[in-house]
Ligand SMILES: Nc1ncnc2c1ncn2[C@@H]1O[C@H](COP(=O)(O)OP(=O)(O)OP(=O)(O)O)[C@@H](O)[C@H]1O
């Protein structure tokens with residue numbers, strides 16, 4: 263996939279961001295080719311969520327260049343790109359006074375721009391992805407378990423078959439079976455050409471999924487490349503080992 | 516706006532959500548619907564269960580016999596019915612001397628010579644009325660006592676005139692003599708055209724409609740601030756802002772929902788107020804055109820209040836902070852609408868009027884007011900200003916509704 267002249271799904275260059283005079287991102291550059299599964303890994307507070315929020319246009323940056331699907335997120339054209347993106351925030355919840363089904367319909371109506379039959383297709387797709395039963399879907403989501411909420415959200419993220427899916431810790435809080443299903447789904451969609459950018463703390467998961475990894479630490483990308491390159495660079499057997507070595511300058515054992 | 520699929524989707528979501536928010540619905544719809552008439556019934560029941568004791572000390576022995584006795588009985592039944600008309604029951608007793616009358620709420624002292632003076636041609640018959648201090652019921656009832664004596668006085672005057680006329684052997688109409696001027700009252704519109712009694716009572720009722728606008732402001736403030744800050748507190752904001760929907764569409768959708776809520780509460784409160792007035796025995800009438808103007812004012816008011824609250828809410832970090840700030844807005848609205856009930860908003864000194872005109876709430880009230888008084892152009896101008904203020908605030912709100920300030924909680 264490398265070397266094609268196709269524009270990448272995401273290209274960020276030297277992104278910086280300070281919040282209340284504290285430097286959160288200090289020159290983050292990431293490159294996500296189309297069709298890849300990019301895993302952004304880093305310890306707590308490294309700046310993963312902040313990076314992702316900048317990429318989806320939720321927050322501004324202080325400097326650096328960003329293009330997502332060829333468009334700058336802070337530009338007026340961004341609104342046209344939004345429907346091609348699926349986004350799962352780190353800490354999100356469905357509308358709790360609405361049923362699961364109503365939540366799906368609401369998201370579907372937004373992505374289908376009010377076209378009801380298109381929206382219903384999206385809803386069916388989301389039901390299939392979430393794996394929630396009819397009786398679950400007819401209940402208000404305030405009665406859902408954490409995992410059920412996450413599955414419902416996942417259905418909403420993927421219902422409109424986005425070109426680019428950005429997920430902040432997609433498997434956190436999920437049981438083994440559901441996490442397995444999610445990972446299988448990601449791989450399957452990637453095979454069909456969907457691009458993924460996901461964050462995780464779980465290096466086994468990164469190993470399983472990643473076609474490209476980025477290690478982020480204190481607002482800086484310390485490594486970016488294919489998993490094999492990470493193993494070579496850090497002289498490691500597993501990504502977990504490479505990850506630990508990448509940060510060992512700061513973490514003494 | 517409503518035809519936009521995404522605005523409709525947002526409005527649909529908000530209304531669904533709202534329809535299950537029983538706490539808001541109860542406080543907005545049910546409470547005023549039951550509360551206002553309930554208040555009328557309660558105060559009505561309390562007022563009619565009031566009673567006062569009236570002691571009449573009769574020192575004039577002529578009132579114990581013959582015509583004097585008949586007169587005293589007439590006065591007493593007149594007092595009883597006059598006091599009853601004020602919603603108060605009177606317990607009356609006659610005392611021969613003042614020492615026995617201690618402890619009564621209202622004391623009427625009729626001295627010696629009262630009957631003689633009253634039945635003479637030109638002498639004044641004196642009485643003394645004393646009221647227990649600090650008793651609202653007695654303060655009210657004493658008016659009934661006085662009016663009983665005024666009407667007696669009227670009858671005595673007629674008798675005296677007739678007697679004088681017969682002594683002088685002339686023909687005199689006592690009513691004409693006593694009422695050299697008669698006043699007939701009517702109403703007119705600002706244009707100078709005469710106004711029927713019905714239309715005049717519509718103008719009176721318009722005041723109530725103006726006041727009812729206050730009840731529209733409150734639910735709008737509560738709903739919009741909760742709905743905006745709530746998206747963050749309930750962790751739904753990030754997905755909403757990343758979805759293909761414009762910020763102004765999100766706000767517009769919320770405003771449509773606020774409009775529904777505003778209309779429901781306006782109707783509920785309107786009914787509540789009408790029932791309140793009916794139960795309180797105050798009569799008024801409404802025309803269908805003024806109801807239409809009122810509905811337009813309600814919508815305009817909901818929209819421009821929504822936009823103002825959206826600006827405040829977008830800058831607040833918690834629902835509580837947003838509602839505290841919005842409380843100020845409600846207080847401004849309350850004072851304007853309360854003032855509308857007692858003063859003519861269009862007849863204030865220029866300096867005060869200028870400040871009031873800057874507040875959109877004023878124009879919603881003036882729109883109804885001017886329409887009711889037949890000032891159509893003015894009413895339309897008020898409507899236009901209301902709409903314009905909404906557009907301006909919506910524009911500011913859409914700018915304030917920035918994702919960065921919405922998702923990054925300030926501490
Ligand atoms: N709104 C904010 N105000 C102040 N500091 C913030 C804010 N948001 C993030 N930060 C700081 O920015 C740094 C990066 O946070 P970020 O959430 O991006 O990390 P992360 O890599 O996603 O961490 P985690 O793995 O725990 O989710 C942290 O030090 C955090 O305290």
Ligand SMILES: [Mg+2]
Pocket residue numbers: 310311312352430
């Ligand atoms: Mg994070």
